[in-house]
Amino acid sequence: MTNAEIHAVLFDYGGVIAEEGFYHGLISLAEEQALDAKTMPQQGMDAVYDSGFVLGRGNVNDFWSLLRQRTGLEGDDELLTERVLEGFQIRIWVIELVRKLRAKGYLAGILSDQTPWLDELDKVDHFYQEFDHVFNSYYRGKGKRDASLFTDVVTELGLEPAQVLLVDDNEDNVQRAKQMGLNAIHYTSHSDFILALERVLAEEFSH
Numbered sequence: 385m386t387n388a389e390i391h392a393v394l395f396d397y398g399g400v401i402a403e404e405g406f407y408h409g410l411i412s413l414a415e416e417q418a419l420d421a422k423t424m425p426q427q428g429m430d431a432v433y434d435s436g437f438v439l440g441r442g443n444v445n446d447f448w449s450l451l452r453q454r455t456g457l458e459g460d461d462e463l464l465t466e467r468v469l470e471g472f473q474i475r476i477w478v479i480e481l482v483r484k485l486r487a488k489g490y491l492a493g494i495l496s497d498q499t500p501w502l503d504e505l506d507k508v509d510h511f512y513q514e515f516d517h518v519f520n521s522y523y524r525g526k527g528k529r530d531a532s533l534f535t536d537v538v539t540e541l542g543l544e545p546a547q548v549l550l551v552d553d554n555e556d557n558v559q560r561a562k563q564m565g566l567n568a569i570h571y572t573s574h575s576d577f578i579l580a581l582e583r584v585l586a587e588e589f590s591h
């Protein structure tokens with residue numbers, strides 16, 4: 385039986401389902417090239433939006449060209465992409481948790497500000513099959529910086545906002561989801577997340 389209130393749990397990909405390859409990959413590249421490693425991840429996130437890549441309005445070349453222009457980063461598109469993608473290592477325990485949730489009757493989905501890279505990662509790790517829905521900003525033309533995305537997804541699920549739980553490692557996304565009426569957990573660590581999930585769903589998942 386599902387929790388009386390929550391019917392669906394939506395997981396961010398990078399930083400929740402998998403290690404955050406984008407963030408850590410850009411830091412590593414910046415350190416290797418003696419660039420500002422502290423600002424590079426945010427520069428990358430801004431560039432992925434400003435180039436239109438994350439919203440399906442630009443391509444990978446547009447993204448890397450803009451980031452190179454803004455930061456002095458060097459390297460061709462293929463090499464830079466490879467360095468970022470290799471950091472997205474699936475957290476097996478999250479996949480096991482998703483299986484438990486679905487076995488209990490919850491819908492499980494991915495809600496990610498991503499690009500066609502998510503499809504490439506799935507070809508390697510085959511994680512799409514573990515979820516009922518995959519919502520990727522690249523195909524929707526809208527990302528989590530636009531709070532109306534959460535309403536769109538809830539409507540598509542045929543649910544009310546209060547029946548949906550978002551798990552995201554970005555606190556701004558968590559706050560926007562809450563503003564739209566969803567339940568949301570800010571992911572910071574495995575143990576804290578499990579405790580928060582158990583409180584929200586009133587079920588035990590730690591064993």
